Amino acid sequence: TTLGLDDFEVLSTIGTGSYGTCKKIRRKKDGKVLVWKEMDYGSMTESEKKLLVSEVNLLRELKHCHIVRYYDRIIDRSNTTIYIIMEYCGGGDLATLISRCRRDGIYVDEDFVWKIVIQLTLALKECHRRKNGKAVLHRDLKPANVFLDSDQNVKLGDFGLARVLQHETSFAKTYVGTPYYMSPELVNNMSYNEKSDIWSLGCMMYELCALHPPFTAANQTDLNRKIRLGDFSRIPIRYSSDLDMIIRKMIQVEVSKRPGIDAILNEPLVIAHQTHSDRRLTGSS
Numbered sequence: 612t613t614l615g616l617d618d619f620e621v622l623s624t625i626g627t628g629s630y631g632t633c634k635k636i637r638r639k640k641d642g643k644v645l646v647w648k649e650m651d652y653g654s655m656t657e658s659e660k661k662l663l664v665s666e667v668n669l670l671r672e673l674k675h676c677h678i679v680r681y682y683d684r685i686i687d688r689s690n691t692t693i694y695i696i697m698e699y700c701g702g703g704d705l706a707t708l709i710s711r712c713r714r715d716g717i718y719v720d721e722d723f724v725w726k727i728v729i730q731l732t733l734a735l736k737e738c739h740r741r742k743n744g745k746a747v748l749h750r751d752l753k754p755a756n757v758f759l760d761s762d763q764n765v766k767l768g769d770f771g772l773a774r775v776l777q778h779e780t781s782f783a784k785t786y787v788g789t790p791y792y793m794s795p796e797l798v799n800n801m802s803y804n805e806k807s808d809i810w811s812l813g814c815m816m817y818e819l820c821a822l823h824p825p826f827t828a829a830n831q832t833d834l835n836r837k838i839r840l841g842d843f844s845r846i847p848i849r850y851s852s853d854l855d856m857i858i859r860k861m862i863q864v865e866v867s868k869r870p871g872i873d874a875i876l877n878e879p880l881v882i883a884h885q886t887h888s889d890r891r892l893t894g895s896s
């Protein structure tokens with residue numbers, strides 16, 4: 612039996628992004644707390660609607676402990692709003708954590724950084740696992756989209772549904788976030804591959820340690836130049852040179868030298884830092 616809008620109770624509004632509003636909801640039959648994202652369905656073109664629904668269907672197949680679960684979608688009777696129902700992450704996101712550290716002048720523990728690197732790599736592996744064109748591209752890897760659950764474990768979320776729509780112009784509002792995590796090959800308009808995600812992951816891990824991205828600039832031209840050069844300073848000295856080295860491998864301009872997802876997971880340093888539950892997932896015990 613599929614559920615309808617009446618089967619949920621809205622608890623509160625979490626926030627509004629460029630493409631819709633996220634609300635915390637409760638499923639009445641079992642009291643489970645979830646999130647739904649409300650998007651303006653009525654103003655989409657037929658092809659945008661098709662694209663969005665097929666993307667959500669793809670996301671619903673993605674079932675992994677480090678990826679936000681997408682459960683369902685409901686379109687209201689009048690066809691004005693689509694409600695995308697997903698797992699609720701109660702531990703906040705990495706962008707909030709980073710700005711809180713910056714404000715309070717504190718750093719996160721090194722063990723936490725290792726845990727996040729490993730869990731995010733596992734999440735990316737699952738996204739890329741599907742071959743023959745069915746790989747799920749996140750499209751928007753940044754600290755704001757890395758959530759934590761109440762046990763401080765990673766849930767990669769907020770998949771770029773918006774980008775699906777951005778190819779289709781009428782609905783699109785221009786996205787104006789600064790692409791601090793964009794890889795040099797993307798800056799150079801070359802094709803996206805899993806190593807571009809490794810670059811972005813390295814940049815996010817750098818920021819989790821340094822509390823600022825590895826490359827910053829006042830304008831896009833300068834940022835692009837710095838990304839192409841690939842020079843950045845060491846993470847704060849409180850972090851080990853092992854961690855610095857792993858991050859440096861990920862933020863490597865030369866794609867052929869940059870490790871892929873499996874190479875990261877097979878790094879001896881990474882294996883040494885796996886927790887028991889993640890060890891089961893990587894298959895190395």
Ligand code: ATP
Nearest residue numbers: 625626627628629630631632633646698699700769
């Ligand atoms: P944009 O998508 O325009 O870049 P955004 O990501 O802030 O901006 P939304 O994706 O609509 O916009 O998210 C709105 C708010 O809901 C954000 O604060 C986001 O962190 C939060 N949020 C999104 N998904 C979840 C989730 N599964 N659990 C908890 N909070 C979430």
Ligand code: MG
Nearest residue numbers: 628755756769
């Ligand atoms: Mg977001």
Ligand code: MG
Nearest residue numbers: 628629769770
């Ligand atoms: Mg978003």
